[in-house]
Amino acid sequence: MTAIGDVRRRRIDELAARAGQVPEGEGGVSLTKSAFRRLRRNPVAITGAVIVVVFLVVAAFAPLLAPRDPLAQTLLGEIRPGFIPGAREGFPLGADELGRDLLSRLIVGSRQSLLIGVVSTVLGVVVGMALGVLAGAFGGWVDTVVMRFIDIILSIPSLLMAISISVLLGQNQWSLVIAIAVTQVPVFARLLRGSMLAQRGSDYVLASQALGIKRSRIVFGHVLPNSLSPLIVQATLSLATAIIEAAALSFLGLGDPDLARPEWGAMLSNAQDFLSVRPELAIYPALCIIVVALGFTLLGESLREALDPKFRR
Amino acid sequence: MLRFVVRRLLQLIPILLGLSVLLFAWLRALPGGPAQAALGERATPEAIARYNELFGLDQPLYVQYLRFLGRAVQLDFGNSARTGRPVTEEFLERMPGTIELTLFAMVFAIGVGIPLGYLAARRHGSWLDSASVIGSLLGVAIPVFFLAYLLRLLFAVELGWLPGSGRQEVRIDATRITNFYVLDGLLTREWDAAWDAFTHLVLPGIALGTIPLAIIVRITRASVLDVVNEDYVRTANAKGLATSTVRRRHVIRNALLPVATTIGLQTGLLLSGAVLTESVFAFGGVGSAIFDAIFARDFAVLQGFILILAVVYVLVNLLVDISYGLLDPRVRVR
16 A cells, blocks of 8 residues: 555545535534534523433432432331321432332432433444444345344334343343343334435445445445434434333333342332322332433434534524 | 335235244243243143144254244134133234224324324414423323323222223123124114223223324424425415415325324334233233233243234234325335
8 A cells, every 4th residue: 555545545535524514614614513502502402411411410329319228128117008108307208118218219220220221222223233334335135134134123013022022031131121222223223224325326435436445444434424413313312212111111020120229110110009009109200211201302302403404504 | 006015015025924933933932942831831841842742843943933834824823821712812802902992092192183283383383382392292201001000090090080990891791793892882782881891991092092192293293384384385375375275285185194104103003012001901902911921921822912913013004105105106106
């Protein structure tokens, strides 16, 4: 490889990278910059971001923030059929059906719920991306095989899919994560394939091909980075669904059986039996799930608007 | 148009085959294998060996698969481990309930969703608009089984306005013809039975309908907002058509195209088993059967039900595609 060739390649790389963007300088701003500017001005985005950040911080520092041990059955002695102690000094939200502090359980539970949501979504994104890149970059029979496979997965409604996988893998944290991830894979694979196909005929890809740049370099250096924004939007929205779906699987008895890890979905399902005694036991975890899901949805929707060139001003 | 339909039908074949392979492999991969799945967890090794011989499970895998496929085509999915009855029989008995529930939920979602979405778009930026946007976001964020529990607690347990479980009062001795309880009541002129079955649909139907409702409101609103700014609407206004005519003929007609697709897809999704809602209301449709099967580890029922439901889901989606081709000629070309 000669030095001249290197310089030329680098220049083409630069040109190619810029192809999807508005030239920088006095008049134009890069897509990322203008997207951030619009996000900052959008109250919906701010609300979503604040919610998400607050919950992430709570989850990160949960053991420090929780006022009590979430597993200690401190008020067990006061529990009688039809009576569960409510809010009082030292127990701001009262106790659960086993005399444990509800607030501490909610705080510590945020860890598990967010973790399941985030890990399963990341897993879904990674596998979906791999399949999407495979289909989009190679085309031809590879594309056909991958997309038929995706179609087959899509032909089973997602909850039924998740149920079959958790039944198959047994009852534990990982089977829950995998079950949710599998339902996410098709979405990301299709999304990435679509956006790669759309760029296939674009001028910068043709130019790179004409210059004899390796396919892997075109795919990973140019096409993939340009396909990322819809993926980020979808991943944010999928986080919300993942958390709700985890709660649903818990409700179906397919959640994490480890009682030492409080989790909103499990708390919510357990509380159904005490709904007429103390509805708060269900309402608080449900509220946490709803608010977090809403936060991710708001953030995702405003990201979509910010990244969509249609909305640029 | 015919070519379009035929092509879509042909595309269905590999999907259905793949589906059958997937569910065949699923039952094989279960801990203990199909014999344990059918005989239950406490089966003796001798019983398992006899079962394996009897059902050809000692044969090579591809022979087993072809046999499974052969039986599946004849709608034979074995017997339920819990009740001992054929899976298909149980399915056919429960599906009418799920269909009734789906119809109620979709009528509710469409009846409320389209007008609400349309009004929200017409008064873009008003409080009604904001409220419908927030409402539709919330509708998707609420875990549906929690909403179902709340509705049940409030309207069935506390207020006692509506029944909160089952498909019909046990004391009503209704004649069964089709297993569609409301329809049966109407056919046999047992009006009270029909009305009772209908009231049993209300709460689960509303709970089930909230997600499609939220989605329909959103799509209708977005779609009307899109269409209002189209050139042909401006032209229609400019040539002096009455506002109501423009709305009826140009705006609503075009705006409902994407809504129609959404309605189709959501119907498919609801038909494929409202596992969560049905189990909260112990509704006795396909969904609560799956719920029971999960807890009883009744794998034959799970496999059979999921396979049939997936086929139903695929077929409904196909119908949606075809009807979209009818509604929008541009789709056919591609």
